[in-house]
Amino acid sequence: MATMDELVKQVQDLETATTDLLEATNVSKKTLDTAVNTSTEAAEQVLADAADVTIKHSATVQARDEAVAARDAATAIVYEGDASVTPAPGKIPVADGDGHIDKGYLDIFIRDSYRHAVESATGGKNTVLYDAHGNANVMVVIPKFTYDDIGMTAEMGTGVATAFMRSGTEIPEIFIAKYLGSGTHGVSVANADPRTSVNYDAAKGICEGKGTGWHLMTVHEWASISLWCMANGYQPRGNTQYGRAHDAIYEFGRRGDGRAPNDRNGAARINSGSGPAAWAHDNTDAGVYDLVGNIWEWQYGLKTQDGQVICTSDNRTDQLESQWVAQDCFFDSPQSGGAESGYRGTQFLNSQVTNHAGPVGDNGYYGDNHQAWESIAKDPSYISNELMKRLLIEPVGKGIQGRMYIRNYGERLPLRGGGWYNGSNAGLAALYVSNARTHAGSDIGFRPAFVA
Numbered sequence: 115m116a117t118m119d120e121l122v123k124q125v126q127d128l129e130t131a132t133t134d135l136l137e138a139t140n141v142s143k144k145t146l147d148t149a150v151n152t153s154t155e156a157a158e159q160v161l162a163d164a165a166d167v168t169i170k171h172s173a174t175v176q177a178r179d180e181a182v183a184a185r186d187a188a189t190a191i192v193y194e195g196d197a198s199v200t201p202a203p204g205k206i207p208v209a210d211g212d213g214h215i216d217k218g219y220l221d222i223f224i225r226d227s228y229r230h231a232v233e234s235a236t237g238g239k240n241t242v243l244y245d246a247h248g249n250a251n252v253m254v255v256i257p258k259f260t261y262d263d264i265g266m267t268a269e270m271g272t273g274v275a276t277a278f279m280r281s282g283t284e285i286p287e288i289f290i291a292k293y294l295g296s297g298t299h300g301v302s303v304a305n306a307d308p309r310t311s312v313n314y315d316a317a318k319g320i321c322e323g324k325g326t327g328w329h330l331m332t333v334h335e336w337a338s339i340s341l342w343c344m345a346n347g348y349q350p351r352g353n354t355q356y357g358r359a360h361d362a363i364y365e366f367g368r369r370g371d372g373r374a375p376n377d378r379n380g381a382a383r384i385n386s387g388s389g390p391a392a393w394a395h396d397n398t399d400a401g402v403y404d405l406v407g408n409i410w411e412w413q414y415g416l417k418t419q420d421g422q423v424i425c426t427s428d429n430r431t432d433q434l435e436s437q438w439v440a441q442d443c444f445f446d447s448p449q450s451g452g453a454e455s456g457y458r459g460t461q462f463l464n465s466q467v468t469n470h471a472g473p474v475g476d477n478g479y480y481g482d483n484h485q486a487w488e489s490i491a492k493d494p495s496y497i498s499n500e501l502m503k504r505l506l507i508e509p510v511g512k513g514i515q516g517r518m519y520i521r522n523y524g525e526r527l528p529l530r531g532g533g534w535y536n537g538s539n540a541g542l543a544a545l546y547v548s549n550a551r552t553h554a555g556s557d558i559g560f561r562p563a564f565v566a
Contacts, residue, residue: 228242228250236399237400238255239254239255239400240252240255240292240400243564245299245301245328246323246328247299247324249299249301249324250301250303251291251301251302251303251324251564252291252292252293252302252303253289253290253291253292253564254289254290254291254395254401254402255287255289256277256288256289256290256335256338256339256342258275258278258285258286258287259274259275259278259342260272260273260275261273261274261275261504263345264341264342264344265345266344266345266510266512269510270341270500270503270504270510271500271504275334275504276334276337276338276427276429276501276504277332277334277335277337277339277429278338278429279428280429280430280565281430282428285566288429288564288565289563289564289565290331290335290561290563291402291561291562291563292387292401292402293386293387293403294308294309294403294404294408294409294411294561295308295309295317295320295559295560295561296308296309296386297309299323300317300320300560300562302561303386304385304387304388305368305385305386305387307370307383307385307386308383308386308404308409308559309559309560310383310409310554310557310558310559311558312412312554312558312560313552313553313554314412314549314551314552314553315551315552316554317330317412317559317560318330318414320560320562321560321562321563324562327564327565327566328562328564329414329431329562329564329565330413330414330562330563331413331560331561331562332414332431332563333413333414333415333416333505333528334504334505335429336405336411336413336506336530336542337505337506338504339395339405340405340542340543341504341506343395343396343542344512344513344514344542346396348396348397349515349541349542350392350394350397350401350405350406351365351392351393352389352404352405352407352531352532352540353366353367353382353384353393353408354406354407354535354536354537354538354540355376355537356376356377356378356382356534357373357374357376357377357384357534358375358376359389359392359407360537360538361538363375363376365389365393366384366389367384367385367388367389367393368384368385369382369383369384369385370384370385381556381557382534382535383409383534383556383557384404384534387404393406404531405530405531405542406515406531406532406540406542406544407531407532407533407534407540408531408534409531409533409534409559410530410532410533410546410557410558410559411530411531411558411560411561412528412529412558412560413527413528413530415431415438416438416505416507416528417435417438417525417526417527417528417547418520418526418547419440419524419525419526420474420524421444421445421446421467421520421523422441422444423440423502423507424439424440424441425439425441425505426438426439427439427501429565431565441501442497443496443507443508444463444464444465444466444467445463445483445520445522445547446461446464446466446467446468446522447461447467447470447471447483447522448460448462448469449469449471449481450470450471451470451471451472451480451481452472452473452480453473453476453478453480455479456480456481457481457482457483457484458471458481458482458483459483460483460485460489460490460491461483461485461520461522462490462491462493463490463508464496465493465496465497467522471522471523472521472524473523473524474523474524476524477524477525477550479521479548480521481521482519482521483521483522484518484519484520485518486517486518486539487509487514487517487518487543487544487545488509488512488513488514488543489509490508490518492508506542506543506545507545514541515540515541515542515543516531516539516541516542516544516545517532517536517540517544517545518543518544518545518546518547519545519546519547519548520547521547524550525550525551526547526549526550527547527549527550527551528545528546528547529545529546529547529549529558530545530546531544532544533557534557535557
């Protein structure tokens with residue numbers, strides 16, 4: 115049996131154990147409370163963050179919707195009621211719903227101080243377009259017109275001039291280089307020596323290399339501008355006599371070789387636009403310069419094969435040559451010829467070729483035909499062709515100046531306007547369909563154009 119002292123000792127030990135257990139329990143409770151509080155706070159923060167993300171996402175979606183709505187509203191104004199993000203000439207490029215703007219169009223149409231100055235100085239008749247190489251090209255804006263507008267329905271029929279039709283769709287305007295193409299990239303810039311000694315394919319490639327919409331000036335564009343000139347009672351003069359106008363010898367430009375006007379030595383082409391306003395298509399400083407004389411210009415959209423005209427039906431500049439349409443229009447010769455050179459007489463239009471002035475299928479340079487364009491006769495079997503009139507292939511009796519040169523054998527690509535030595539044979543109707551596509555010379559160049 116335990117003594118009193120031993121019982122007291124046992125009680126004391128029990129009290130100590132109880133105290134230790136209480137302290138341990140308190141510590142565990144505090145730890146648990148802290149863990150619970152920490153977990154609760156973390157959970158609450160996660161919920162708060164999630165709610166914040168949801169709110170921000172909702173705000174972002176709302177902001178995007180508002181931006182798209184604002185864009186569409188602005189676009190509707192710019193495009194006269196048709197909301198679109200596809201830029202076009204004279205329109206303001208706008209971003210799509212993701213904030214992207216077509217860089218190609220932005221580079222072409224963006225307004226800067228130079229463009230603003232050019233447009234202000236010409237009342238918007240000229241503008242500046244930037245090509246893929248970053249070059250600023252001075253362009254003349256030619257607004258759409260119809261044959262009714264220029265009073266030529268009797269000759270041309272009704273409807274929109276072919277320069278403003280692209281695959282059957284009307285286009286509001288075309289942009290024609292104010293100056294002949296110069297330099298490596300065929301830039302339209304004042305007082306530059308025109309790029310020459312380029313064959314047809316090289317000239318076409320240079321123009322198309324300037325970017326989307328750029329092309330070698332077409333026969334449709336040339337003819338439409340020429341008809342507009344006639345309707346306005348004006349045919350431009352130009353460098354047709356070694357640096358001066360043969361029919362106004364007091365008018366001259368700056369010869370690139372530094373020689374005086376009418377000096378018959380050297381290459382007598384002038385720097386683009388260095389002549390007077392009378393050498394521009396509209397007789398003003400805002401016009402297209404040097405269409406008449408200076409150098410012959412390659413044209414796109416027409417060729418002849420063994421005397422038959424093959425061309426595009428409108429101003430489609432991306433159509434493959436294999437898709438061009440053969441016309442019931444043939445250049446005939448009064449005399450046939452073989453592989454010998456010589457003049458074969460005055461050509462005439464026919465429903466077929468009865469005489470080839472050289473070997474059929476041969477692109478060489480043998481016999482040829484030429485005469486004033488307005489004097490070209492028509493065989494009784496030839497059926498008048500409206501498109502040929504519109505392209506200034508078939509004469510229309512308007513007194514348009516220029517001579518046509520033709521070889522009705524092999525493949526021939528067209529040149530327009532005349533050279534510095536052509537005198538009265540140069541003009542808006544001057545047409546040289548005698549060269550193969552590989553031909554090049556110091557009197558042959560080109561003019562870029564642009565259609566959106």
